[in-house]
Amino acid sequence: MKRTFLLTLLVSLSFLSLKAADKGGEEPVDLVNPFIGTSNFGTTNPGAVCPNGLMSVVPFNVMGSDLNKYDKDARWWSTPYEYHNVFFTGFSHVNLSGVGCPEVGSLLLMPTTGKLNVDYKEYGSTYDKEVAHPGYYSNHLIKYDVKTEVTATLRSSVARFTFPKGESHVLLNLGEGLTNESGAMVKKVSDTEWEGVKLQGTFCYNSQAVFPIYFVMRISRQPLASGYWKKQRTMKGAEAEWDPDNGKYKLYTSYQKELSGDDIGVWMNFNTEANEQIDVQMGVSFVSIANARENLEKEQSGKDFDIIHAEANRKWNDDLSRILVEGGTKTERTIFYTALYHTLIHPNILQDVNGQYPAMESNDIRTVSDGNRYTVFSLWDTYRNVHQLLTLVYPERQRDMIRSMIAMYDEHGWMPKWELYGRETYTMEGDPAIPVITDSWLKGLRGYDINKAYEAFRKSALTKGKDNPLRPDNDEYMQKGYVALHEQYDNSVSHALEYYIADNALSRLADALGKKDDARLFYNRSLGYRHYFDKEYGMLRPLMPDGSFYKPFNPRQGENFEPSPGFHEGNAWNYTFYVPHDVMGLAKLMGGQKKFVDKLQSVFDKGYYDPANEPDIAYPYLFSYFKGEEWRTQVLTHKLLKEYFKNAPEGIPGNDDTGTMSAWAVFNMIGLYPDCPGEPSYTLTSPVFDKITIRLDKAQWGRDSIRIETIRPNADAVIIREVTLGGKPLNRYRITNDELLKGGELKFYLK
Amino acid sequence: MKRTFLLTLLVSLSFLSLKAADKGGEEPVDLVNPFIGTSNFGTTNPGAVCPNGLMSVVPFNVMGSDLNKYDKDARWWSTPYEYHNVFFTGFSHVNLSGVGCPEVGSLLLMPTTGKLNVDYKEYGSTYDKEVAHPGYYSNHLIKYDVKTEVTATLRSSVARFTFPKGESHVLLNLGEGLTNESGAMVKKVSDTEWEGVKLQGTFCYNSQAVFPIYFVMRISRQPLASGYWKKQRTMKGAEAEWDPDNGKYKLYTSYQKELSGDDIGVWMNFNTEANEQIDVQMGVSFVSIANARENLEKEQSGKDFDIIHAEANRKWNDDLSRILVEGGTKTERTIFYTALYHTLIHPNILQDVNGQYPAMESNDIRTVSDGNRYTVFSLWDTYRNVHQLLTLVYPERQRDMIRSMIAMYDEHGWMPKWELYGRETYTMEGDPAIPVITDSWLKGLRGYDINKAYEAFRKSALTKGKDNPLRPDNDEYMQKGYVALHEQYDNSVSHALEYYIADNALSRLADALGKKDDARLFYNRSLGYRHYFDKEYGMLRPLMPDGSFYKPFNPRQGENFEPSPGFHEGNAWNYTFYVPHDVMGLAKLMGGQKKFVDKLQSVFDKGYYDPANEPDIAYPYLFSYFKGEEWRTQVLTHKLLKEYFKNAPEGIPGNDDTGTMSAWAVFNMIGLYPDCPGEPSYTLTSPVFDKITIRLDKAQWGRDSIRIETIRPNADAVIIREVTLGGKPLNRYRITNDELLKGGELKFYLK
Incomplete structure (x- = not known):
């Protein structure tokens, strides 16, 4: 054939x-x-x-x-x-x-x-x-x-x-x-x-x-x-x-x-x-x-x-031409554009040509006033990178997706978690709408009712568990700051880790909206992950209702989609570093930068990294939080791209998750990654292509395009010697979206 | 219970x-x-x-x-x-x-x-x-x-x-x-x-x-x-x-x-x-x-x-009050009115309140102009007596039923056989629409397009078998005058017997419409039953394609709904006398009145009579065709009524057949029976009730009512001594519908 x-x-x-x-x-x-x-x-x-x-x-x-x-x-x-x-x-x-x-x-x-x-x-x-x-x-x-x-x-x-x-x-x-x-x-x-x-x-x-x-x-x-x-x-x-x-x-x-x-x-x-x-x-x-x-x-x-x-x-x-790449091999360009293609399939429009769509969890038929009504929100996946990509490159779509999410709240009383053609499937855990919308808002995307979104976020963050389909274990979370393991495979730690990230994003949004008390409340909640830190293993470990750690504890239990006490679709290794909003705090718990970096490196060296699922896909970027360790990010991203993304039917490491794996590849190949959902920043890595032009909506972002150029001494070079932003040297590896837009041009000099 | x-x-x-x-x-x-x-x-x-x-x-x-x-x-x-x-x-x-x-x-x-x-x-x-x-x-x-x-x-x-x-x-x-x-x-x-x-x-x-x-x-x-x-x-x-x-x-x-x-x-x-x-x-x-x-x-x-x-x-x-009865026991009146009730269930209306109904064998929706569109025509059953009862007592319904049947021909190209909610099920055999409409026409019921009906009848009578859903074996029938047995249980004799009856009715209708050639043609065809007469048995017997009689022949084969070569739901005993349009001709074939009467009597004496199915239900009336033998009809009808019609769940001898068994009881209990479908006549028997008033549609029948009175020397008397019609002695036991209407009053003097 x-x-x-x-x-x-x-x-x-x-x-x-x-x-x-x-x-x-x-x-x-x-x-x-x-x-x-x-x-x-x-x-x-x-x-x-x-x-x-x-x-x-x-x-x-x-x-x-x-x-x-x-x-x-x-x-x-x-x-x-x-x-x-x-x-x-x-x-x-x-x-x-x-x-x-x-x-x-x-x-x-x-x-x-x-x-x-x-x-x-x-x-x-x-x-x-x-x-x-x-x-x-x-x-x-x-x-x-x-x-x-x-x-x-x-x-x-x-x-x-x-x-x-x-x-x-x-x-x-x-x-x-x-x-x-x-x-x-x-x-x-x-x-x-x-x-x-x-x-x-x-x-x-x-x-x-x-x-x-x-x-x-x-x-x-x-x-x-x-x-x-x-x-x-x-x-x-x-x-x-x-x-x-x-x-x-x-x-x-x-x-x-x-x-x-x-x-x-x-x-x-x-x-x-x-x-x-x-x-x-x-x-x-x-x-x-x-x-x-x-x-x-x-x-x-x-x-x-x-x-x-x-x-x-x-x-x-x-649509694909909004990012033009030059250089790289044809295979790499094929991988890139196919990945970009995969990020533009879901969420997809739901409304008919006459504007009608089925209201969320309802028998009502409603009509969109303008723009599109989107559906198929696999948010536990896409909040990590797909929406960040859309916000930058396809802001008109991201805006309509946010409007769609807020309309779902209007119709159903709750933000979506895993919405599917007007039904909430409650698949996976967390409160992922918060980082999705917060990220856009903090980057300056407008055109939706942020106060209503905030109202929805506050509702899921503060409603008791029995009435809270998004955070069913919210009582314990609010009271103790963590979710204990009540059943062997109740994914309690995974639930809480998602709440921490959502609450961190919500804290940032509250701050931006001038709600200082809320900002403090949710920030404090976002640090609750520390309860799970077990010094013995130097890892996050499930807690029992009495406050003791779950035992026996095997951090590797849960590999290959086996069930794991406390963790969902992964194990302690895949989740321990998933505190992107407090990387330095986690490092401190672990005993400092060196211990953190060594432990994180061992994830890759020992084969604990799971490239096929979401919890640990931002791990490679965490090295870049530490001076002198950024090369690890750069080496790893190129290595992982080569190993798992191919111009072949087997060219995605696992479920593409409505474009999340593909968005990972897209961002990696252009040298940026939004490693902390809800924070309007990117961590930098060395791009695969020599020249990248991101065509922008000028009305939205104030400029026509961003250019990313990479100067490499040889084809195999991946480690960054120097970065300039807008012509000026950048002495760090993390930049905000505003900085990126203001600078307009990133230049990577590899060594 | x-x-x-x-x-x-x-x-x-x-x-x-x-x-x-x-x-x-x-x-x-x-x-x-x-x-x-x-x-x-x-x-x-x-x-x-x-x-x-x-x-x-x-x-x-x-x-x-x-x-x-x-x-x-x-x-x-x-x-x-x-x-x-x-x-x-x-x-x-x-x-x-x-x-x-x-x-x-x-x-x-x-x-x-x-x-x-x-x-x-x-x-x-x-x-x-x-x-x-x-x-x-x-x-x-x-x-x-x-x-x-x-x-x-x-x-x-x-x-x-x-x-x-x-x-x-x-x-x-x-x-x-x-x-x-x-x-x-x-x-x-x-x-x-x-x-x-x-x-x-x-x-x-x-x-x-x-x-x-x-x-x-x-x-x-x-x-x-x-x-x-x-x-x-x-x-x-x-x-x-x-x-x-x-x-x-x-x-x-x-x-x-x-x-x-x-x-x-x-x-x-x-x-x-x-x-x-x-x-x-x-x-x-x-x-x-x-x-x-x-x-x-x-x-x-x-x-x-x-x-x-x-x-x-x-x-x-x-509706039930259109026939008022006096006398008899309460049980008999209960049996009577329940039987009348059962005759008024089917055919039933099909059209909606807005007049719409599904056209016959079509996706079209049509609208009745006036009157009702009827459905559920189990015509192989009901052509024998239900429609005769409706014609006399409920002529407005019979008229609409005829209109419905003619409309079905308009819509589908064929008269109905066993029509069910707009579909033709082709259940049982024959061409029963012909006697149903002919009977009404000859009695003087009007208000429908008889020429179109005649066109439909002629079509099924003369169309080749392969294009003829009503008479699939019409080629052989038209060519040889009978249908031979081609498969063991193809019901060939039953098919042909139904065609003879239909053709006899069609001949009468043709005659009434002035179509003398057609009348002769169909009359001759109606006598084709004689081919089946086997002198050896003195009975109708299946014929083989080569013209020889089917053998081995067991006239009793087919009792109790067992299959029988040549006969449908019955055997040679149940069908041999079913030539109501040529009783005298059949008697002649059998060797005269005495042989006919003896043979017919033996059907009852030997238990060959099946009270539970249609082919032989008019048998008791055939005695009345012969002077001096009428008492047998009278004795039998009372005996059969008593034996098979009761005020009990078991009070009908078998399937009521959309009222056919019940109509048999109704007619018997009032002293009349339309024993030859398509002939506008009744054979008389002694009524169960003393006084019967049939309320009539004066516009249709020219009088308000018919009265039937019975004078009996004692409660057990069943044999008729004398009958008067309109006050004048009647020296026969068969009268036409016209005679009944003209006379207006029947008086039975029992002995």
Whole structure:
């Protein structure tokens, strides 16, 4: 099987395209390899999607055959596509990128030929000739000799199937998908249009967080015949004897009104000429079928596949071109632009073209007044770096995301934690909305009601646990300053560490808003991590309700996603240094700089560092807090980038976490990292590229761009000899966002 | 368990009520015992329904417990209620009465108390204190100490549940029901309203004849909480481990938008006071949810349970009072009015209050211009007597039924055979629309397009078999004059016998319309039965394609619903005499009157007569074709009535067949029987009652009423000595409808 990512040059209308074209015609969009992260549990996918688009169309290859190495039903599985799988059962519409729990990935659209067969275990096909680039995916179905192509607008998609001569079919399977929820309704509207709704949900064990996707599907040619199927319930006895469809997929040949059920679908029959192309459009909405139809019509009216494809490509190039890099290898540029691509998938827009969206945790439908309503907030992940990247480079999006978060508070009474299409899944822990918004505010991003945000933050920070879905263990936290371990795997330390970071950010915001008492209160709370410090191990260690340390204590327990007392998805080694707001305080507890640095270095030397999950991903930057130790940061970031980020399906170390791993790569490759969420600063490291131009929104940041230049004696040099900011030497490795913007130009001289 | 049918006198607004009240206050409606036919496979039910109403509400007691003697899933089962069953799982909305295949009987509404439980095997309850009368049913759920009551309008229902103090629930189960189809969608509209659609169908092996029922449900009190349930698909492996609802009924506690699935439902929680009553209204439509809502609103607006109940009662009394009987025992009057009640359930109206209905075998929605659109035409049964009864006593309904049938031809291209809510199920055989409409036309009923009907009849009579869903074996029939046996159980003789009867009627209609050539053609065809006459046995016997008789031949093969070569639901004994249009010709073939009469008598003497199915139910009247043998008819009809029609659950000999068995009893008890469908005549027998007044539509029939009087020397007398019609002696036992109407008064003098 040969796969390529398309390097064909598409005419880009980007205002930056000329500039890029000057450099040999290499457009950022053409450097993206959507197959990066599609194996090794990166859980990204090569499907077609627009930047921050609601719709994505993804080749679904994780069910139906033993030929597949990974099967969604045979193990824990959270992505519609795996690079090494081979059995394709259709294109799923609306998908998550880089998450760790199965969700959405349904409305499976499949072309077939020959005798009609609606059993996916039988109608699936192996494939070859995979091609993917931003906004486009194609393959060739070996069993049917059908070429498939898909592209997308923000809220709709179009598939183009090129059939051989003979009996052909298009199937829409509403029974299967990545989500563990079931149940759908479909109705034929005309000979070329169907509408319906499919339930989604149960994301990450939350069986109540369910929500509907509404859809309208149109086909470019009237089928010779069409109908539904439904897998029949298994009956017994007399019923079973007389019903020929008992337990089977029953074909409905004349019935064409509403069909509902757990496992239903639509079939269409055609007689196709050789190379005949049939297009299938799909519009979706989280509000209503009418809105799905309007989305489809408004976004595709008068446009064919090629135009939609070209527009998607151009949108991506425009967005990716906000950071232009020069130098590095083509592989490095590919890794960079693919990482940037991955940071621009989620959060994605939720509202329909008419502005309507499902209000948070409500049956209400509301309308955005201006801007976009965003969804898919995986905040425990993205508060660390994705939103910092968006704030600097895509501030209009970050502003709308903040507005969306504040609107969620309005609608639901709480800031989001892990919001998914209008439902709160309460996945992971902490109060991550606080650092996300605080960071933006302190950097000067405006255009939202910060007082209402503050009100929301204060509510979650001060509400008793039983009434507090964000901080369920808030009573003990407020009273004792820490959360004790009450159950073996209650993640108590992880909970508290997140609260400390949130409270540090909240303290800074309170200070900025002139609320000095609050600032002091939350600052003091943020230092409560010290309770967990155990001198014996020199590490953070779970505390019991009586105040004693948990024992027996094994700091390594919890590696490889095994459960660990007190820690969530990690162990004491992955969490001990996660006090980014009080690095010096932690160092002092540990006995000073040398002990801190030695211990931190041992994390890397002994293989305790987990590059595949969030708690310790800022560890490499902590060395830079200490004079003379900054080289460690620089060496490590280059080493880790090389080791874990590749131009390959295995090119992301683990779940991309809606772009968090990718944002780590983006920041590292341009020499900056926001290592303390809620603090408007970056720690510097040596960039991968020689010249980096970050195009800025001048109205927001007061300048058109930032330039980052790196002068290296040789290609392997990674250690910084000198840094200048705005032409002046900088004798430190940490700068604020204001300093960066004021200076405008960073120059790294490596040695 | 004590059951009574309500004898409480309700004030009737009927114009006849005063008259009836004169006779000691006995109203016809009060004589109806809806439990008659609810055992012994009568398949009637004691639920609440209005005359010819779309809605019926029936206690559902045929699933979920081994306590039940008959279980819908353990055997072939076609009724929602069986008298001897004990485990109640709710009220089903929209049901069939007296049919032999399972269909509809869903939207199961159940009150419970205590901890919420949505598994019908667990939430079902035994019951006592059953009460039923027309338009009303009530019982008491022992497990919950809840009194249930239900009543209905034409297209809606209301249930009144009287709860004890404590935690109470109302459940709507959309996953179960009598139908073998599955799949439903439900959506909460407000805190007190739900709407949805449930698929029905697969009636009598016809898996493509499926159709939706739309509903709107309202509750009189806002629940403390409400939600949905859905039985989850059984998952395996990792999925199964993490999903706590795997394979179970999952409760949805916060999701309130559309829910679809195979096995779903709605739950509501209440805290009720002692004896608190909660009403649940249900509106239905076969067109749309909006129409279901309008039906509910228009028919129940401003009315409470008691008013709706009183109106239903009054409607029944008005209709039943069209035939007033005096004399006989109270048991006989109960049997009579219950039988009349059963003839007024199907066909039932289909259109919504706004006149819309689903066009036949189509996705179109049409609107009736005036009158009613009827549905549930079990014509192989009802062409024998139900429509003859309706023509005489309820001509406005028969007219609309004929209009409905002609409209079906307009919409679908064919007259109905076994039409069910807009779908043709093609159950049983023949072309029964022809005798139904011919009979009415020849009697003088007008108000429909007879030429279009004739066009439809001619089409099915003359179209080749492969294009002819009504007469699939028409090629052979037209060519040879009979249908040969091609497969062991292809019912070939039964098919042909039905065609002969239809062609005889068509010949009469052609004649009446002045189409002499057609009349001759179809008359000749109607005599083709003679091919089947085998002199060896003196019986009709299946023919093979080569013209030889089928062998080995056992005339008794086919008793008790066993399959029989050539005959459908019967054997040669049950079919040999079924040539009502050529009784004398058949007698001649048999060797004359004596041989005919002896042979026919032996059917009764040897126990070959099947009182439980249609083919031979007119046999008793055939004696009256022969001078001096009429007494046999009179003796037999009284004997059969006594033997098979009782004031008891077992009071109907078998499936009531949408009133056909009941119409047999009605006609017999008033001394008339339309023994040759398509011929506008009755054969006379001695009535059960002393005085019978049939109230007539004067505009239609030219007189207000017909009176039938019987003068008997003693109570046991059954043999007729003399008959007078309009005061003049009648020296025969067969009269036309015209003669009856002209005479106006029949007097039977028994000896």
